Amino acid sequence: MTRSILPVLTVVTVILAIWYAACIPVNAQWTRDQAARAGVELTLRDIVADTLGQQRPRLPAPHQVAQELWASTWVEETQGRRGIVNTGTLSNRSLIFHGWVTLSATLLGFAMGTAMGLVLAIGIVHNRAMDRSVMPWAIASQTIPILALAPMIIVVLNAVGITGLIPKAIIAAYLSFFPVVVGMVKGLRAPDAMQLDLLRTYNASGPETLLKLRLPASMPYLFASLKIGIAASLVGIIVAELPTGAVSGLGARLLAGSYFGQTLQIWSALFAAAIVAASLVGLVGLVQRITLRRMGMAT
Amino acid sequence: MSDAPTTTPVIEARGLDLVFETADGPVHALKDVDLTIRKGDFVSFIGPSGCGKTTFLRVIADLEHPTGGTVTVNGMTPEAARKARAYGYVFQAAGLYPWRTIGGNIRLPLEIMGYSRAEQAERVARVLELVELSGFAKKYPWQLSGGMQQRASIARALAFDADILLMDEPFGALDEIVRDRLNEELLRLWHRTEKTIGFVTHSIPEAVYLSTRIVVMSPRPGRITDVIESPLPRERPLDIRDTPEFIEVAHRVREGLREGHGREE
Numbered sequence: 001m002t003r004s005i006l007p008v009l010t011v012v013t014v015i016l017a018i019w020y021a022a023c024i025p026v027n028a029q030w031t032r033d034q035a036a037r038a039g040v041e042l043t044l045r046d047i048v049a050d051t052l053g054q055q056r057p058r059l060p061a062p063h064q065v066a067q068e069l070w071a072s073t074w075v076e077e078t079q080g081r082r083g084i085v086n087t088g089t090l091s092n093r094s095l096i097f098h099g100w101v102t103l104s105a106t107l108l109g110f111a112m113g114t115a116m117g118l119v120l121a122i123g124i125v126h127n128r129a130m131d132r133s134v135m136p137w138a139i140a141s142q143t144i145p146i147l148a149l150a151p152m153i154i155v156v157l158n159a160v161g162i163t164g165l166i167p168k169a170i171i172a173a174y175l176s177f178f179p180v181v182v183g184m185v186k187g188l189r190a191p192d193a194m195q196l197d198l199l200r201t202y203n204a205s206g207p208e209t210l211l212k213l214r215l216p217a218s219m220p221y222l223f224a225s226l227k228i229g230i231a232a233s234l235v236g237i238i239v240a241e242l243p244t245g246a247v248s249g250l251g252a253r254l255l256a257g258s259y260f261g262q263t264l265q266i267w268s269a270l271f272a273a274a275i276v277a278a279s280l281v282g283l284v285g286l287v288q289r290i291t292l293r294r295m296g297m298a299t
Numbered sequence: 300m301s302d303a304p305t306t307t308p309v310i311e312a313r314g315l316d317l318v319f320e321t322a323d324g325p326v327h328a329l330k331d332v333d334l335t336i337r338k339g340d341f342v343s344f345i346g347p348s349g350c351g352k353t354t355f356l357r358v359i360a361d362l363e364h365p366t367g368g369t370v371t372v373n374g375m376t377p378e379a380a381r382k383a384r385a386y387g388y389v390f391q392a393a394g395l396y397p398w399r400t401i402g403g404n405i406r407l408p409l410e411i412m413g414y415s416r417a418e419q420a421e422r423v424a425r426v427l428e429l430v431e432l433s434g435f436a437k438k439y440p441w442q443l444s445g446g447m448q449q450r451a452s453i454a455r456a457l458a459f460d461a462d463i464l465l466m467d468e469p470f471g472a473l474d475e476i477v478r479d480r481l482n483e484e485l486l487r488l489w490h491r492t493e494k495t496i497g498f499v500t501h502s503i504p505e506a507v508y509l510s511t512r513i514v515v516m517s518p519r520p521g522r523i524t525d526v527i528e529s530p531l532p533r534e535r536p537l538d539i540r541d542t543p544e545f546i547e548v549a550h551r552v553r554e555g556l557r558e559g560h561g562r563e564e
Contacts, residue, residue: 194390197362201388203381204411212407216398295398296439 019062020052026059027051060264068268069095092248095272101249102237103276105165109172110233114226116173117180124181125188125214126206135185142178146171150240168249172236176229183225187218219295223288230280238273250276309373309463309495310336310359316367317354317521327520328354329365334514334523336497338462341489343498343506344514345552351521352499352514356465359497360388372463384412386463387456391471393448395440395455402427402436405455412459426454429488446477450484457492464496470505482508483537490533503556507531507549508540515555525555 024047031050035042042050052061060068072095077083082091090097120138123130150171157167191213199209241251250273257265315332318325329351336342344352357363358370361377372380380386387408395404402423409419427433430450440448449469456464470478482505489496500506506513507529515525530544539545 194392194394195396198388198390198394199411200362201360201381201386202408202411203384208411212411213396216396219398296400296441297398 016062019059023057023059023061024048024051027054027057030054030058056261057263060267064264065267065271068264069271072265072268073272095250095253095268098248098250098253098269099272099276102234102241102251102273105168105237105240105249106172106230106234106276106280108165109169109236110176110230112169113173113176113229113233114180117177117225117229118184120177120181121184121188122210124185126210135181138178138181141174146175146236146239147242149174150236150242154240168237168240171240172233175236176233179225179228179232180222183221183228184218187221187225188214190214190217190221216295219291219297223284223291226284226288227281230284231277234273234277234280307338308335308371309338309340310334310370310497312355312358312368312370314368315355315358315365315370317351317358317363317365329358330520330522332368332521332523334526336495336512338495339493341496341498341509341511342514343500343510343512344516345500345503345506346516346521346556347501347518349518349521350516351518352516353467354521355516356467356497356499360386360465384459385461386465387459387461389449389453389456389464389466389469391468393440393445393452395448395451397440400437400439401432401443401451404440404451405436405458408455408459414459422458426457427451429457429491430454431484444477446473446481449473450481453485453488457488462494464494466496466498468499468501471501478502478505479537485509486535503549503552504540507545507552508535508537513548513552515552517556517558524558525551527551527555 028047028051031042031047031054035046051057053064054060057064072093076091076094077096078085080086080091080093082089082093084090090100092098120130120134124134125131153171153174154167157163157170188210195213195217196209199213204212237249238251238254241249242255250269253269254266257263257269312332312334315329316327317329318327332351332355334355344355346352354363358365359372359377361381370377373383373385375383375385395401396407399407405423405426406419409422414422423436424433427436430453432447432450432454435443435447435451440451443451449472453466453469470481473481486509498506498509500509511529511533513525513527513529514523515527516522517524527548529548531539531548
């Protein structure tokens with residue numbers, strides 16, 4: 001653990017340095033225009049100071065994003081007029097509220113996608129017809145841009161009276177089932193011929209072979225797939241929240257931010273999404289470590 | 300061992316043929332194989348690679364299907380015998396599940412065959428004692444040496460009540476010293492359990508030391524060239540390998556192998 005801290009800190013420092021350096025030329029135009037309009041001469045120092053602290057910068061500086069994140073989570077909920085402290089419910093202006101909307105849909109979509117992926121993988125491994133027919137369709141499904149598909153799914157489901165969490169979750173499931181199928185087909189086929197022969201000598205049934213050999217053998221593959229799947233699920237939810245007139249969720253925050261040129265709002269929502277994604281992947285990793293250790297397969 | 304026809308045949312092959320269709324044309328893995336294995340026999344199959352010795356064992360186990368001839372196991376077809384769980388099979392590699400402990404691995408066939416929890420525990424303890432691995436039940440396979448893993452896989456094949464033990468080069472991957480010890484242990488185990496054993500090997504000393512009968516096979520097409528009844532007593536200390544009888548049997552096996560080889564080269 002301690003050995004990885006130094007490289008990580010170094011990389012973070014370099015990224016922050018590049019980010020700060022980039023803020024100056026990107027935001028300088030606006031600073032110069034303002035100065036020209038007011039007829040003021042600017043020193044380099046003035047330009048640097050201004051570009052890192054604009055109200056609506058083209059590229060907000062890291063500390064601005066951090067401040068905005070803090071203000072739209074902790075400060076909003078504890079001190080805001082609509083915050084949880086004053087009203088008992090989460091404020092619709094806080095990233096905690098929007099993050100939760102996105103997170104809950106992500107988890108539902110992930111569960112649906114994983115279940116679907118598992119069922120398809122088991123079918124592919126056990127059924128010749130499915131083996132030949134399902135995979136090309138699964139691959140084709142992933143070549144369609146989700147951005148084009150998402151609004152149609154929402155509209156169609158809306159027309160049949162399905163609204164709220166489910167349409168978003170379906171889009172997330174559409175993205176997250178694929179890595180599970182691919183990983184689990186490989187994982188369920190991981191046992192070699194000898195291990196399958198062994199179960200044959202016991203006259204084990206198909207379900208017994210699945211339960212006692214194929215599924216345990218596929219665990220390392222499953223977790224690798226789940227990590228990709230849960231991240232894909234989050235992307236699916238944010239995409240689903242973008243073009244569909246959703247008023248809540250991190251995707252809606254991103255869209256609202258871009259409508260009104262609120263770059264700070266966009267960037268803080270982006271980071272909130274990244275934090276949620278990293279936490280989810282980390283959580284899957286934790287479950288993986290515990291599971292594999294219990295199975296005596298810890299590395 | 301006597302040739303008395305009164306001893307019941309456990310495995311009987313008549314005119315057995317097996318042709319694999321491969322991309323390079325048909326491969327005659329077994330041709331016209333006749334063999335009777337009686338109850339309590341320890342039969343070794345020896346021959347160069349490609350002589351069909353493993354294939355023959357797999358036919359008995361219903362893992363391959365002959366293209367001609369008949370084979371019966373306990374008077375049944377191999378398939379019926381497999382479904383009646385008539386034999387335990389030991390593969391070249393131990394093939395223990397890494398996610399199960401040694402005890403859990405031995406419990407695997409017992410779980411599938413529906414033994415009660417209490418009986419599973421009792422049997423696991425008994426066979427672990429039989430292969431001298433008591434106290435290792437809670438260890439994982441990677442914590443054991445290769446020889447110990449192979450012993451555990453033998454225990455797994457012994458855990459349920461099959462009268463036949465089929466072993467496909469079980470000690471092939473082990474070094475000479477470990478192999479000697481396991482050979483000795485296997486003989487002792489055979490005495491105690493009175494099983495019928497079919498044993499594939501490519502080591503002449505191993506075949507002669509273990510077997511009551513040695514089946515010499517040769518390749519392309521895979522066939523039996525000689526069946527040698529061992530004159531050695533059933534009680535066999537390791538140093539029996541220095542006796543004239545042992546050396547004579549070994550010599551005959553070597554001759555048989557050379558003959559089979561000479562014909563195709």
